[in-house]
Amino acid sequence: MFSNKLLFAPSRFNTITSSMNNPQQPDPPKKRVVVCGGGIIGVCTAYFLSKKGAAVTLVEQSSIACAASGKAGGFLAFDWCDGGPVSSLARASFNLHRSLAQELDGVESYGYRPVNTLSLSVTESGKPNRKSTVPGWIDGPVKSPRTIGTIETTAQVHPQLFTRKLMEKAMAEYGVEVVIGKVKSVETGGGKVTALLEGGGVIDGDAVVLALGPWTSKFKLLESVVRVHGLKAHSVVLEPKDVDAISADALFLSYQPAHGGPPMDPEIYPRPTGEVYICGMSSQEEVPDDPEQIEPNPDSIRVLKRVAGTVSSHLGEESRVKAEQACFLPCTDDSVPVIGEIPGMAGCYVATGHSCWGILNGPATGAAVAELVMDGSSTIVDLTRFSPARFVRK
Ligand SMILES: Cc1cc2nc3c(=O)[nH]c(=O)nc-3n(C[C@H](O)[C@H](O)[C@H](O)COP(=O)(O)OP(=O)(O)OC[C@H]3O[C@@H](n4cnc5c(N)ncnc54)[C@H](O)[C@@H]3O)c2cc1C
Structure with a gap:
C-alpha cells in the first residue's frame, strides 16, 4: 500500500x-x-x-x-503552570510521567529522576562563590540561590x-x-x-x-x-571529566554577561548519564522543511558554552562536547x-x-x-x- x-x-x-x-x-x-x-x-x-x-x-x-x-531539556514540573490554562494538563501529565517511568523502567531506560531545582543569579564578571550555600560543583560567580522545586515537584527525563x-x-x-x-x-x-x-x-x-x-x-x-510559529532555541550537551562531582540539581539562571547586553535566562540540567545539558538563546527564524537541515547558530553555541564554564569549572573547556544543536518550539498565537x-x-x-x-x-x-x-x-x-x-x- x-x-x-x-x-x-x-x-x-x-x-x-x-x-x-x-x-x-x-x-x-x-x-x-x-x-x-x-x-x-x-x-x-x-x-x-x-x-x-x-x-x-x-x-x-x-x-x-x-x-x-x-x-529538549526534559525538565518536568508539577505545579509551575498553576493559575494558567495549562495547569490541569501539566499536573495530570507530571503524574503520568511518574507512572510511565514505573511501567517502562524509566529510571534505567530514559533517565527519569526527581530533581531539586534552584534559581541563581550569575554575574559573569563577578567573584567566584566561596560559600557552601550551593552544591560544590557550582563554583562560579553565583548568588541569591533559591529552591524553586523539590524532588516532590520537579523531575526530568532524557x-x-x-x-x-x-x-x-x-x-x-x-x-x-x-x-x-x-x-x-x-x-x-x-x-x-x-x-x-x-x-x-x-x-x-x-x-x-x-x-x-x-x-x-x-x-x-x-x-x-x-x-503555529516556530521559535528557534539552542542547546549544548557537555560531559564533564568528573561526572560524580555533579549533583541532581536543575538550575534556572538569571545571567548578566560581562560586556553589557541584555540579561539572559539559560537553564542547566545535569543528567543521570553524567552529561550536562545547557539551553537558551532563542530567535525568530523560518522553520526549514526538513528537520535535518536545522543548524545551530555558532554565536549562540559559543555563548551557551561560556555560560556553562562560568557557572562551573567542571563545565569549562576540559569537558567533552557531546552535542551542539538547535530546534524549534511550536508556539500558537x-x-x-x-x-x-x-x-x-x-x-x-x-x-x-x-x-x-x-x-x-x-x-x-x-x-x-x-x-x-x-x-x-x-x-x-x-x-x-x-x-x-x-x-x-x-
Ligand atoms: C531548547 C529546548 C528545550 C526544551 N526543554 C523542554 C523541557 O525541559 N521541558 C518541556 O516540557 N519541554 C521542553 N521543550 C519543549 C518541547 O521540546 C516541545 O514542546 C515538544 O518537543 C514539541 O513536541 P511535538 O511533538 O509537538 O513537536 P516536534 O518534536 O517538533 O515533532 C514534530 C514531528 O512532526 C514531524 N513532521 C512534521 N511535518 C510532517 C509531515 N508533513 N509528515 C510527517 N512528519 C512530519 C517532524 O519531522 C517532527 O518529528 C524544549 C524545547 C526546546 C527547543
Missing part, C-alpha cells in the same frame, strides 16, 4: 488467535487511526490510542524524536530516549506501525480519512491526528485553521496548545502548540486525544480550552 518504507509490521497473530477462540463472534474491526508526526506528542498519542485498542499507523518524515522532542522507548513499547506490545514518509495532505469524508504521502503512498483510516509541531503551519490543510477536532472536518484532529512544555505535557495530551478519538470526549483533562474552534472566525 505504501511506496514509503514500512519500518515495522506487527504480527497479525493476536487478532487471528482471538477470533479463532470464538469463531461465531469475530472481533469487531478496530478503529484505524493515522497519527502524523513522530515527536513526543504524536508518539504519546499513538501509544495511548493503541493501548485503547485502535489500530495505529504513525507517519514521520525523518526519524522518531528527530526535532525538539529529541533535543526526552529522546523517553520518546523512542514509548514508541518501541507501542510497536512491540500494541502493534503500532511506523511509516517513514512525509504527509502531503489529508482528505476526509463519509466517515473515513485518507492521508496522502509524498511519493504516492496512501494510508486510509477512520481518524487522523496531526501532531506536526512547528511544521503545522506549513501543512496546507491547517494553515487557515491555526497558526495565544500561547495555549491547540488540541481537538478541527471544525468542519469530522475525524481530523490536531495536537500541537506546547511551546516550552511539550515534554512535560506530552503524556496527558496523548492520553486525552486517545480518549477524544475513541470515546468522543476526554476525562483525564477537559480539552474545551484547547479547542481549535477558538481560531475559527464566526
Whole structure:
C-alpha cells in the first residue's frame, strides 16, 4: 500500500488467535487511526490510542524524536503552570510521567529522576562563590540561590530516549506501525480519512491526528485553521571529566554577561548519564522543511558554552562536547496548545502548540486525544480550552 518504507509490521497473530477462540463472534474491526508526526506528542498519542485498542499507523518524515522532542531539556514540573490554562494538563501529565517511568523502567531506560531545582543569579564578571550555600560543583560567580522545586515537584527525563522507548513499547506490545514518509495532505469524508504521502503512498483510516509541531503551519490543510510559529532555541550537551562531582540539581539562571547586553535566562540540567545539558538563546527564524537541515547558530553555541564554564569549572573547556544543536518550539498565537477536532472536518484532529512544555505535557495530551478519538470526549483533562474552534472566525 505504501511506496514509503514500512519500518515495522506487527504480527497479525493476536487478532487471528482471538477470533479463532470464538469463531461465531469475530472481533469487531478496530478503529484505524493515522497519527502524523513522530515527536513526543504524536508518539504519546499513538501509544495511548493503541493501548485503547485502535489500530495505529504513525507517519514521520525523518526519524522518531528527530526535532525538539529529541533535543529538549526534559525538565518536568508539577505545579509551575498553576493559575494558567495549562495547569490541569501539566499536573495530570507530571503524574503520568511518574507512572510511565514505573511501567517502562524509566529510571534505567530514559533517565527519569526527581530533581531539586534552584534559581541563581550569575554575574559573569563577578567573584567566584566561596560559600557552601550551593552544591560544590557550582563554583562560579553565583548568588541569591533559591529552591524553586523539590524532588516532590520537579523531575526530568532524557526526552529522546523517553520518546523512542514509548514508541518501541507501542510497536512491540500494541502493534503500532511506523511509516517513514512525509504527509502531503489529508482528505476526509463519509466517515473515513485518507492521508496522502509524498511519493504516492496512501494510508486510509477512520481518524487522523496531526501532531506536526512547528511544521503545522506549513501543512496546507491547517494553515487557515491555526497558526503555529516556530521559535528557534539552542542547546549544548557537555560531559564533564568528573561526572560524580555533579549533583541532581536543575538550575534556572538569571545571567548578566560581562560586556553589557541584555540579561539572559539559560537553564542547566545535569543528567543521570553524567552529561550536562545547557539551553537558551532563542530567535525568530523560518522553520526549514526538513528537520535535518536545522543548524545551530555558532554565536549562540559559543555563548551557551561560556555560560556553562562560568557557572562551573567542571563545565569549562576540559569537558567533552557531546552535542551542539538547535530546534524549534511550536508556539500558537495565544500561547495555549491547540488540541481537538478541527471544525468542519469530522475525524481530523490536531495536537500541537506546547511551546516550552511539550515534554512535560506530552503524556496527558496523548492520553486525552486517545480518549477524544475513541470515546468522543476526554476525562483525564477537559480539552474545551484547547479547542481549535477558538481560531475559527464566526
Ligand atoms: C531548547 C529546548 C528545550 C526544551 N526543554 C523542554 C523541557 O525541559 N521541558 C518541556 O516540557 N519541554 C521542553 N521543550 C519543549 C518541547 O521540546 C516541545 O514542546 C515538544 O518537543 C514539541 O513536541 P511535538 O511533538 O509537538 O513537536 P516536534 O518534536 O517538533 O515533532 C514534530 C514531528 O512532526 C514531524 N513532521 C512534521 N511535518 C510532517 C509531515 N508533513 N509528515 C510527517 N512528519 C512530519 C517532524 O519531522 C517532527 O518529528 C524544549 C524545547 C526546546 C527547543
